[in-house]
Amino acid sequence: MAQTHEDLVVDLKSVSKHFGGQVILDAVDLQIRRGEFVVLLGASGSGKTTLLRMLSSLDHANSGEVRVTDSSTVVFQEPRLAPFHRVWRNVLMGLKGDQRNKAKALAALDEVGLAEKAFSWPKRLSGGEAQRVALARALVRTPRLLLADEPFAALDALTRIRMQWLVQALWREHTPAVLLVTHDVEEAVLLADRILILKEGRLAVDIQVEVQRPRRAGEAFAQLTEYLLGELGVSKEGDPLNSAVPHRPGSPAVSSQAVA
Amino acid sequence: MEVLRKQLEYSPVNSKEALQLRPVVADGGGQAPGWLAPRNLLRALAPVLVLVIWNVLSVSGIISQRLFPSPLTVLQALWDLVVTGQLKSALAASLARGVIGLVIGVTLGIAAGTLAGLTRIGDQLLDSSFQIVRAIPFIAVVPLFVLWFGIDEKPKIILIALACIFPAYVNTYSGVRHVDPKLVESARLFGLRGIRLVIQIVLPSALPPILVGIRYSMSTALLALIVAEQLNSQNGIGTIILTANSALRIDIMIAGILIYAALGVLIDIGMRVVERRSMPWK
Numbered sequence: 001m002a003q004t005h006e007d008l009v010v011d012l013k014s015v016s017k018h019f020g021g022q023v024i025l026d027a028v029d030l031q032i033r034r035g036e037f038v039v040l041l042g043a044s045g046s047g048k049t050t051l052l053r054m055l056s057s058l059d060h061a062n063s064g065e066v067r068v069t070d071s072s073t074v075v076f077q078e079p080r081l082a083p084f085h086r087v088w089r090n091v092l093m094g095l096k097g098d099q100r101n102k103a104k105a106l107a108a109l110d111e112v113g114l115a116e117k118a119f120s121w122p123k124r125l126s127g128g129e130a131q132r133v134a135l136a137r138a139l140v141r142t143p144r145l146l147l148a149d150e151p152f153a154a155l156d157a158l159t160r161i162r163m164q165w166l167v168q169a170l171w172r173e174h175t176p177a178v179l180l181v182t183h184d185v186e187e188a189v190l191l192a193d194r195i196l197i198l199k200e201g202r203l204a205v206d207i208q209v210e211v212q213r214p215r216r217a218g219e220a221f222a223q224l225t226e227y228l229l230g231e232l233g234v235s236k237e238g239d240p241l242n243s244a245v246p247h248r249p250g251s252p253a254v255s256s257q258a259v260a
Numbered sequence: 261m262e263v264l265r266k267q268l269e270y271s272p273v274n275s276k277e278a279l280q281l282r283p284v285v286a287d288g289g290g291q292a293p294g295w296l297a298p299r300n301l302l303r304a305l306a307p308v309l310v311l312v313i314w315n316v317l318s319v320s321g322i323i324s325q326r327l328f329p330s331p332l333t334v335l336q337a338l339w340d341l342v343v344t345g346q347l348k349s350a351l352a353a354s355l356a357r358g359v360i361g362l363v364i365g366v367t368l369g370i371a372a373g374t375l376a377g378l379t380r381i382g383d384q385l386l387d388s389s390f391q392i393v394r395a396i397p398f399i400a401v402v403p404l405f406v407l408w409f410g411i412d413e414k415p416k417i418i419l420i421a422l423a424c425i426f427p428a429y430v431n432t433y434s435g436v437r438h439v440d441p442k443l444v445e446s447a448r449l450f451g452l453r454g455i456r457l458v459i460q461i462v463l464p465s466a467l468p469p470i471l472v473g474i475r476y477s478m479s480t481a482l483l484a485l486i487v488a489e490q491l492n493s494q495n496g497i498g499t500i501i502l503t504a505n506s507a508l509r510i511d512i513m514i515a516g517i518l519i520y521a522a523l524g525v526l527i528d529i530g531m532r533v534v535e536r537r538s539m540p541w542k
Contacts, residue, residue, distance in 0.1 A: 056449060058445065058449065073449075073450070074446070074449055076442070076446060078442065080442055080443055080446040082443060082447070082460075082461060082464070082465075083541050084464040084465070084467070084539070084541050085460075085464075085541075093447060093450045093451075093452065093460075094447060094449075094450030094451030094452040094456075095450075095451065096451070121540070121541040122541070123541055123542070137450070141450075
């Protein structure tokens with residue numbers, strides 16, 4: 001497919017990053033198109049957070065070319081709200097002039113289902129609510145690229161499912177490109193147009209997900225999950241020595257063991 | 261499976277005796293003890309006893325009434341200060357110089373602490389110099405100040421300001437240093453830079469230690485005020501004490517000291533209220 005520059009929100013060419021003697025990213029090429037929902041998988045220490053920090057210009061490449069749309073924003077693993085500002089002011093953090101619009105903040109909070117918490121202090125929010133505020137803070141900037149670094153990793157299982165649906169709905173509504181970093185394979189299969197796996201500093205897997213939305217557990221879902229787990233070094237036999245890949249209770253990699 | 265069953269048999273949860281529940285005693289809802297609760301009476305015992313013994317010794321003439329006027333005499337002296345209006349004018353004069361010195365010192369301390377805590381150049385420029393000056397006890401420079409600045413208000417206010425700078429500086433410096441770097445990082449990412457970042461994120465984050473610094477500064481200000489008022493004052497609580505001293509009115513001297521003590525307590529209570537009120541998000 002021929003791509004013009006207009007179509008791309010991320011364009012990495014041969015990007016490398018090393019820290020001390022350790023290679024973190026090794027000549028990575030990556031292009032993300034407008035509106036694409038990309039999930040980046042990888043074990044801890046695979047360099048996925050480094051890649052994301054590079055795209056949000058919190059970190060810099062040692063070599064290669066990094067081009068990112070200037071309309072990008074980030075949701076971190078922690079909500080990172082300022083405890084001394086009420087929720088709506090956190091949503092507007094850093095905006096100036098016309099952008100600093102209370103009505104817009106309230107509208108964004110309404111979209112994530114938190115209209116009634118707009119005037120609360122962040123300390124009064126649950127973990128899931130705080131993370132929804134972080135989402136609203138990203139939304140209000142109408143980004144062309146939303147970067148998310150394991151945004152649901154610290155949430156309980158039920159809240160996590162709700163958040164995954166919410167992110168999907170918001171993405172459909174506003175169509176930003178999304179790059180979501182996670183180590184949760186099911187999350188990747190549920191949400192992604194395209195799944196990347198970062199292994200030893202290289203993009204080992206880059207596949208399009210053809211499963212129909214909304215996605216529910218089924219044959220195609222299970223096959224893809226199994227394939228991805230295999231690529232991450234988690235085999236179905238559940239070799240305990242091989243399960244160094246972090247996983248959560250409830251993911252298929254461990255549930256088969258727990259029943260036996 | 262076999263192992264599991266055995267465990268069930270031996271498990272105390274499965275036997276009847278284990279079902280005897282231990283009652284958990286209710287604590288009565290944590291009612292606040294009244295003023296006359298035994299522990300409060302015990303706490304009051306020692307001070308009250310001292311006052312009573314002091315009164316008895318003084319009134320019976322066992323100790324010199326002149327050097328140790330009875331508590332009632334002191335109270336009378338205090339009352340006289342109130343009704344003659346002396347207290348009011350003295351308090352106004354003392355508070356004025358105290359507050360002016362405090363505001364100057366705390367402002368300088370917070371500004372310098374923020375600068376040194378946030379920027380490398382500020383740190384290199386200010387911190388070591390501040391540490392050197394901090395090593396000099398401010399009381400030691402009083403005679404110098406008299407020579408340099410005379411005996412009117414100027415040396416007093418400068419002395420108080422000088423004493424107030426360091427507690428504010430040290431606490432602001434460490435408060436600013438310990439602001440959550442993740443919060444600062446994301447605030448930057450969302451577009452906050454420079455002075456806006458400092459005002460909207462850094463200073464509110466560092467507010468608790470800054471307020472502690474201000475509280476310390478206030479106590480130090482009181483100390484500096486007392487020392488400063490020993491210099492040739494025309495007015496203020498120090499003047500009351502000095503005048504009483506030359507007249508050997510020890511009751512008035514003690515009354516003056518009590519006023520200083522009350523000021524200290526009020527400052528502390530006031531700052532605690534401020535600390536609670538100024539951080540509604542806590």
